[in-house]
Amino acid sequence: MPELPEVETTRLGLLPVLGQTVAQVTVRNHGMRWPIPQSLPQTLQGLTLQKLERRAKYILASMQSGEASGTLLLHLGMSGRLCLLEQFTPAEKHDHLDIAFADGRVIRLRDPRRFGAVLWMAGDVNLHPLLATLGPEPLQDTFNARYLHNNMRTRTAAIKTTMMDAHLVVGVGNIYASESLFRARIAPQTPANKLTLQQCERLVAEIKSTLSDALKAGGSSLRDFFGADGNPGYFQQTYFVYGRTGEPCRVCGKPILSIRQGQRSTFYCKSCQK
DNA sequence: CCTTTGTCCTGACTGC
């Protein structure tokens, strides 16, 4: 389940092919969340990779050659992985897309569940419908306690579901929502408009530190993450509550509870979170 | 049958 830190680590792992020119694109399966455009191989052929950026959980690969330019949007869904191969190797079952470069290296997308996406945007990628209305990046200063508190005023739904709304702030997936609420000692069922400014301060701080801790862990495990076998696994983190139903709280020892909120699992400690 | 993710859509409702 790639969350923002894994996406960012994936982006870092791809940086070595910056400046390379696309030699050949192979699409083995177009059926992703949205179909991979039939014209993608033709579109990318001969373009040079200029920039690798990230917005929310999208990796944005900007390509250009002469007049032709645009950006490839890559989303990993819940089971997607991008590996950078030093040279072509035979594709396996769920390897849906290869982007081969002139120097022989290959970016390969593997996504068993195919919830991911590969899209092409000519022109300004920030105008793409999927990106245009997104909220701020969680690690930027525009995402702060005042912003959160202000935007929670009109929200009556539970803080857990509200904080996962990408129009409010991006990159807070199911795992980090539970984790940062625990760290901020806020009960996930709390109506968003009941949060005090002080609670918003704690929550923003914990979202930022939870994500940046994970980013640091990702950066330091980059070599393992982009393993020599070209088969990166996701770095395993120790969670306070996520997936720990019935196990003892790492702070107070009471059992971790799980509930459903908006058709998603939420994990929390009843005695630590108020 | 269940679970998992992010995103989009619909219909109902609220408040200005």
Next chain:
DNA sequence: TGCAGTCAGGACAAAG
């Protein structure tokens, strides 16, 4: 009245 915002729920992608 009209409109924008909000919310709950469901749909959807596929596989284990």
